[in-house]
Amino acid sequence: MVDPKETLEIMGKRRSVRKFMEDERIPLQILKRIVNSAHYAPFSCNLQPLSFLVVQSDSKRKKIFPAISWARRVQGYAPKNGEHPSAYTIPLADKVEVNGLIKKFYGRDSGKEAQKAKRSIDISIGIVIGFMVVQAELEGVSSCVLAGIDERAIKEALHIPEKFAIPSIIALGYARQKPKIVSIGPTEPTRYRISSGELIVPKRKQKVRWM
Ligand SMILES: Cc1cc2nc3c(=O)[nH]c(=O)nc-3n(C[C@H](O)[C@H](O)[C@H](O)COP(=O)(O)O)c2cc1C
Numbered sequence: 734m735v736d737p738k739e740t741l742e743i744m745g746k747r748r749s750v751r752k753f754m755e756d757e758r759i760p761l762q763i764l765k766r767i768v769n770s771a772h773y774a775p776f777s778c779n780l781q782p783l784s785f786l787v788v789q790s791d792s793k794r795k796k797i798f799p800a801i802s803w804a805r806r807v808q809g810y811a812p813k814n815g816e817h818p819s820a821y822t823i824p825l826a827d828k829v830e831v832n833g834l835i836k837k838f839y840g841r842d843s844g845k846e847a848q849k850a851k852r853s854i855d856i857s858i859g860i861v862i863g864f865m866v867v868q869a870e871l872e873g874v875s876s877c878v879l880a881g882i883d884e885r886a887i888k889e890a891l892h893i894p895e896k897f898a899i900p901s902i903i904a905l906g907y908a909r910q911k912p913k914i915v916s917i918g919p920t921e922p923t924r925y926r927i928s929s930g931e932l933i934v935p936k937r938k939q940k941v942r943w944m
Contacts, residue, residue: 743870748914748934750875751804752816753906758789759820763872767905768822770868774861777853778838782830783861786823786891796890797821801902802881806924807932818877818904822865823887824858825897858900865903875908 768785788794794817803811812818831854832842839846862878869876880901887899912932917923925934 744867747870748912749877750908750910751810751877752812752909753818754909755815755817755819757907759874759905763874764820767865767868770864771861774864776857780834782827783824788821797887800883800886801879805881807927816909819906822903824861824900826900827896828898829896862903869905874905877904879904
């Protein structure tokens, strides 16, 4: 039986990691479970237009690395040699299928209803990514969701056909760093920063209204 308090504690300790033990490879079984978790995510209208790439090879990881914007808000914080993620999972959204499905549902793939459907698909993709990140964390694997990517360059590097969109990629690996969270008030700046060599991630106190 899974201990829900322990699970929440593990989720609470999850931080986006950008410095990994590159040489410590993630066992295949673990990588498979991380990708497999995406299969169980809810999806708007149960559309499921995604397929996945798992990138492990040295040559391919090297090729896509420069196409990623690492920790944009902290200069010079990109992983150095030996600190790169040891794997990436890349969800691919089939644009032709998505537009076709929207058209089938709403009669056309543009306009207000289609926009709403696209928004629901984006939300669903976010949940899919969330499932993988949580599964990774439960497996002791750290991650970083990366939407700051040069999609064209990644497509070229990995020979991904034009019809696919890459909403973001997920870096995976064993952490070399332990970013810390600090609690902040509603008007304090949320910008993450380096302090004494550590990555500090401000988290706003949750605003929750109970009714
Ligand atoms: C949709 C999304 C896109 C992100 N894109 C990037 C990115 O391009 N580069 C990066 O270094 N971090 C990226 N991040 C990580 C965020 O910067 C990070 O989640 C945030 O600073 C909070 O830190 P935490 O994940 O440790 O709680 C992204 C996160 C999300 C959810």
